[in-house]
Amino acid sequence: MAGLATALGSGAMTNTIAEIETSACIMAIGTSTTEAHPIIGYRVKRAVRNGAKLIVANPQEVPLTQFADLHLPLKPGSDVALLMGMARVIIEESLHDQQYIEQRTENFEAFKQSLEAYTPEFVSDMTGLDWNLVVEAARMYAENGPASILYCMGITQHSHGTDNVLAISNLALITGNLGRVSGGVNPLRGQNNVQGACDMGSLPNVFTGYQQVANDEARSKFEMAWGATLSGKPGLTHTEIFDAAYKGDVKAIYLIGENPVLTEANAAHAIEAMDRVEFFIVQDIFLNETAQKADVVLPAASFAEKNGTFVNTERRVQRVRKVVEPVGEAKPDWWITSAIANEMGADGFAYNSAADIFAEITSVTPSYAGISYQRLEEEGSVQWPCPAPDHPGTPILHAEKFATPSGKGKLMPIEYRPSEECCDFDFPLILTTERNLFQFHSTMTRYSEGLDELSGGEYIMINPQDAEKMGISEGDMVEVSSRRGKLQVKARITRRCQPGVASLSFHFAECPTNLLTSAALDPVAKTPETKVCAIKIEKA
Amino acid sequence: MSELVTLTIDGVEIKAEPGTSVLRAALENGIYIPHLCDHPDVSSVGICRVCIIEIEGRRPTVSCKTPVEEGMVVTTSNEELEKTRKINLELLVLNHDYNCQSCAKNSQCKLQELTRYIGLDEERIKAMREPELPHEIDDSNPYYLRDLNKCVLCGICVRTCEEIQGDGCIDFAFRGIKTKISVLGDKPIAESTCVTCGECVTRCPVGALVPRREMEPTYEVETICPFCGCGCAIAVGARGGKLVSSRAVPGSPASGGTLCVKGRFGLSFVNSPERLTKPLIRKDGELVEASWEEAISYVAQKLGQYKGDQFAAIASAKCTTEDNYVMQKFTRAVMETNNIDHCARL
Ligand code: SF4
Ligand code: SF4
Ligand code: SF4
Ligand code: SF4
Numbered sequence: 001m002a003g004l005a006t007a008l009g010s011g012a013m014t015n016t017i018a019e020i021e022t023s024a025c026i027m028a029i030g031t032s033t034t035e036a037h038p039i040i041g042y043r044v045k046r047a048v049r050n051g052a053k054l055i056v057a058n059p060q061e062v063p064l065t066q067f068a069d070l071h072l073p074l075k076p077g078s079d080v081a082l083l084m085g086m087a088r089v090i091i092e093e094s095l096h097d098q099q100y101i102e103q104r105t106e107n108f109e110a111f112k113q114s115l116e117a118y119t120p121e122f123v124s125d126m127t128g129l130d131w132n133l134v135v136e137a138a139r140m141y142a143e144n145g146p147a148s149i150l151y152c153m154g155i156t157q158h159s160h161g162t163d164n165v166l167a168i169s170n171l172a173l174i175t176g177n178l179g180r181v182s183g184g185v186n187p188l189r190g191q192n193n194v195q196g197a198c199d200m201g202s203l204p205n206v207f208t209g210y211q212q213v214a215n216d217e218a219r220s221k222f223e224m225a226w227g228a229t230l231s232g233k234p235g236l237t238h239t240e241i242f243d244a245a246y247k248g249d250v251k252a253i254y255l256i257g258e259n260p261v262l263t264e265a266n267a268a269h270a271i272e273a274m275d276r277v278e279f280f281i282v283q284d285i286f287l288n289e290t291a292q293k294a295d296v297v298l299p300a301a302s303f304a305e306k307n308g309t310f311v312n313t314e315r316r317v318q319r320v321r322k323v324v325e326p327v328g329e330a331k332p333d334w335w336i337t338s339a340i341a342n343e344m345g346a347d348g349f350a351y352n353s354a355a356d357i358f359a360e361i362t363s364v365t366p367s368y369a370g371i372s373y374q375r376l377e378e379e380g381s382v383q384w385p386c387p388a389p390d391h392p393g394t395p396i397l398h399a400e401k402f403a404t405p406s407g408k409g410k411l412m413p414i415e416y417r418p419s420e421e422c423c424d425f426d427f428p429l430i431l432t433t434e435r436n437l438f439q440f441h442s443t444m445t446r447y448s449e450g451l452d453e454l455s456g457g458e459y460i461m462i463n464p465q466d467a468e469k470m471g472i473s474e475g476d477m478v479e480v481s482s483r484r485g486k487l488q489v490k491a492r493i494t495r496r497c498q499p500g501v502a503s504l505s506f507h508f509a510e511c512p513t514n515l516l517t518s519a520a521l522d523p524v525a526k527t528p529e530t531k532v533c534a535i536k537i538e539k540a
Numbered sequence: 541m542s543e544l545v546t547l548t549i550d551g552v553e554i555k556a557e558p559g560t561s562v563l564r565a566a567l568e569n570g571i572y573i574p575h576l577c578d579h580p581d582v583s584s585v586g587i588c589r590v591c592i593i594e595i596e597g598r599r600p601t602v603s604c605k606t607p608v609e610e611g612m613v614v615t616t617s618n619e620e621l622e623k624t625r626k627i628n629l630e631l632l633v634l635n636h637d638y639n640c641q642s643c644a645k646n647s648q649c650k651l652q653e654l655t656r657y658i659g660l661d662e663e664r665i666k667a668m669r670e671p672e673l674p675h676e677i678d679d680s681n682p683y684y685l686r687d688l689n690k691c692v693l694c695g696i697c698v699r700t701c702e703e704i705q706g707d708g709c710i711d712f713a714f715r716g717i718k719t720k721i722s723v724l725g726d727k728p729i730a731e732s733t734c735v736t737c738g739e740c741v742t743r744c745p746v747g748a749l750v751p752r753r754e755m756e757p758t759y760e761v762e763t764i765c766p767f768c769g770c771g772c773a774i775a776v777g778a779r780g781g782k783l784v785s786s787r788a789v790p791g792s793p794a795s796g797g798t799l800c801v802k803g804r805f806g807l808s809f810v811n812s813p814e815r816l817t818k819p820l821i822r823k824d825g826e827l828v829e830a831s832w833e834e835a836i837s838y839v840a841q842k843l844g845q846y847k848g849d850q851f852a853a854i855a856s857a858k859c860t861t862e863d864n865y866v867m868q869k870f871t872r873a874v875m876e877t878n879n880i881d882h883c884a885r886l
Contacts, residue, residue: 017794018793018794034735037768037769037770038737038801039770039799040768041706042706042798044706045705046704046706048706049706065619067706166782172561189769189859190769191768191857191858192765192766192858193859194857194882196857196860197859197882199859201864202855202864202868202881205878205882208868226869228873229876230873231876235852236849236879236881238854238882241852241879249852250851250852251846251852252851254843254851254871255854256853256854256855256867258882264737270547279846285809285816286813286814286815287816287820287827291816292827294820295821296819296820296838297817297819297820297833298840299815299816299817300816300859302810302815303763303764303810303858304763304776304807305810306860308859308861308862308863309862310771310860310861311793312769312771313770314771314794316794317861318764318771318773319763320763320860321761322761323761323763323778323783324783325781327817329817329819329832330816330817330819331832332863333856333860333866334860334865337863338866339832340843341870343839344840344844345839346870346873346874348869349869349870351866354862357862357865357866358862363562379795447808447812449808508679540608
């Protein structure tokens with residue numbers, strides 16, 4: 001979430017989930033909320049029942065579209081053009097919040113200038129949308145406050161995902177929607193504890209609470225706390241790790257609870273990288289496809305077999321409690337990692353419980369300093385930042401000032417960069433990947449009886465026009481190929497996809513979608529571009 | 541808070557928020573008025589008509605649709621009311637498939653509660669009954685059964701799907717004696733737009749909608765759903781060391797007391813016989829079982845050779861905050877590198 005951090009000083013949902021229900025306008029961009037975040041989907045639909053306006057910007061006719069006042073079926077990867085186009089309309093028609101811009105933001109003039117490139121012709125060309133639709137969306141968003149923007153994978157999963165996020169925060173800033181109840185910019189995070197993993201510094205450039213490893217002060221604080229000498233050089237990102245392993249620079253990998261054979265963009269490359277690694281440890285609850293490649297497999301306890309906390313997409317720290325004993329000899333992940341550290345003679349890993357660890361977290365993490373297991377027991381949950389025990393937590397970010405050095409929200413000029421992967425004669429269709437309500441990014445749902453049955457298996461969705469051109473009918477087996485790989489899957493013909501776009505989900509080992517997708521990286525956030533990939537489809 | 545309204549029900553003076561229905565005001569004050577189609581989570585519609593009352597100076601009316609008023613004098617029971625109520629109840633249960641002993645709802649059933657309070661003339665009903673049960677059981681959904689022979693047409697499921705989940709997948713269909721709850725085209729539920737959130741199942745007052753794979757738990761523990769970033773609080777039930785049920789924790793700040801199919805029905809992966817139960821070490825190309833001592837000492841000895849930037853860790857957004865903290869501390873403090881990331885970027 002590098003984009004949001006640049007402009008606003010934080011990369012989390014600015015407002016709470018419950019507030020969505022009282023927004024006057026909701027713009028859902030790049031998210032199929034009802035499928036990826038169902039209960040947020042319920043709230044959006046209830047907001048609409050209460051009279052809120054709903055704008056759905058999505059290449060696909062996602063289920064939420066049927067509740068929308070406006071559907072913007074933009075071309076995949078053209079979000080920045082749409083968002084900057086909307087900003088242009090808002091300023092041209094003086095729908096912006098002048099007072100807010102003056103008091104709470106900076107860089108307005110430079111930003112305004114960068115909008116000149118986004119002419120109606122240019123925006124229509126890039127997005128494939130009628131300019132009138134863009135104008136209508138801009139008015140709807142700006143005239144109905146408080147307005148909330150929801151976005152997720154669809155928007156960050158591009159080689160220019162960071163720009164997308166900046167363009168979103170620009171829109172919210174010029175309309176005064178940040179720091180306001182039921183407004184905000186709200187990235188909906190995918191997995192249950194993405195927020196917690198980021199907060200804890202499971203990232204190459206930061207310690208807990210986003211304290212930079214390159215910052216000498218932060219580093220010496222952690223050196224003191226941990227009694228160790230620490231490197232100030234930011235590490236490799238997820239995709240870079242596999243690249244380095246492929247090249248032989250990374251020789252040992254310790255991987256927990258992931259299944260990159262299935263989920264990694266450009267999976268063939270990642271699989272080869274895993275094969276080349278000299279020592280590969282996988283710690284998981286199942287012997288999944290990735291674990292089968294490991295040198296050592298360590299059995300982990302599931303969420304129901306251990307204590308701890310998860311942090312949800314609205315920065316809410318909540319207690320995970322042990323329900324049953326772990327199966328067999330499975331152990332909590334923290335226990336296993338600590339046991340290895342202890343065996344290697346390290347100090348500072350003599351934890352007896354998750355509570356011990358949480359106490360240490362709060363001692364080194366200012367934004368968690370006021371949270372404790374006891375408080376979570378009494379209050380149910382606390383939203384960070386919570387700097388002191390008597391601090392109530394923070395439901396709405398940026399209420400008084402932004403977490404940037406100047407305290408102001410920075411408006412960011414953005415130059416348009418088209419997607420790296422383009423269609424051509426050989427690969428005429430754009431493939432996007434997406435998730436299905438009943439499946440979830442990984443192995444867990446596959447082992448839950450019944451969910452497979454409901455999901456109807458893996459399929460590729462194709463627009464009827466394209467299907468007719470290619471002579472494909474509902475239920476046909478087709479071969480899908482990209483510049484990187486190919487696979488076979490069943491076809492489903494649906495208007496949910498616009499002509500020229502096809503969509504696959506990535507859940508089943510039997511059909512590894514990500515063999516096909518591109519690993520072009522966003523230069524700042526280093527998110528692989530799994531959302532845009534050129535393909536062709538032929539009858540198998 | 542606005543000023544409370546004072547009213548009298550069966551001679552007892554109570555206070556209630558303006559806008560509250562007489563029914564809910566009475567129930568909140570410990571006064572029972574029989575009712576079936578009213579549910580606190582959804583709007584009131586007054587279709588079962590068993591909650592009828594008399595208000596001084598007015599004709600009998602349903603208490604769920606009557607807002608409290610200052611000085612109102614309410615009677616919940618007299619001969620006339622009891623008689624009407626009994627007829628209304630009899631109409632509802634005319635073709636009800638009574639087999640309480642084997643019904644999943646036994647002892648938590650609203651219809652039993654009503655029958656106990658109002659009483660039924662069994663002989664009379666038997667005489668009017670159709671010889672065959674009119675509906676087949678719909679078992680097309682893997683997680684819940686629909687047995688419309690037990691449906692009392694309260695419409696709570698219809699309003700739940702409309703007002704809480706938001707899709708409105710089900711509705712009343714047909715007329716008169718043939719009225720039933722149905723999906724578009726009267727198909728099995730699995731062929732409808734139903735997303736199996738189970739919200740209607742938890743609110744159905746009788747045994748018409750029942751979960752299929754659940755068992756009564758020995759105990760429940762409140763925790764957080766392991767699937768998506770919404771962070772819905774769930775009360776997970778266990779029995780014999782296995783997870784057997786899951787329900788929404790009322791008032792959970794993220795979910796507001798609702799769940800989706802995954803948090804409600806998708807937890808059985810924990811019980812899967814395919815779970816890893818022992819450490820495995822690759823020997824001669826095969827992964828073979830090992831003890832923890834052996835595995836930990838092997839890993840520690842190997843990792844000792846890879847300190848610095850030749851090591852990388854991939855943590856997990858599925859694991860707890862504590863697990864992640866320990867993993868990054870290990871990577872940085874013990875393995876001496878910042879090569880750590882997880883799947884969040886995706
Ligand atoms: S629904 Fe109620 S009354 Fe009907 S059989 Fe079940 S428990 Fe008995
Ligand atoms: S299925 Fe249950 S909730 Fe729905 S109308 Fe029938 S009895 Fe009421
Ligand atoms: S399970 Fe959910 S979606 Fe399906 S009918 Fe019931 S409330 Fe509607
Ligand atoms: S119940 Fe559904 S919406 Fe709630 S956290 Fe779980 S997966 Fe997400």
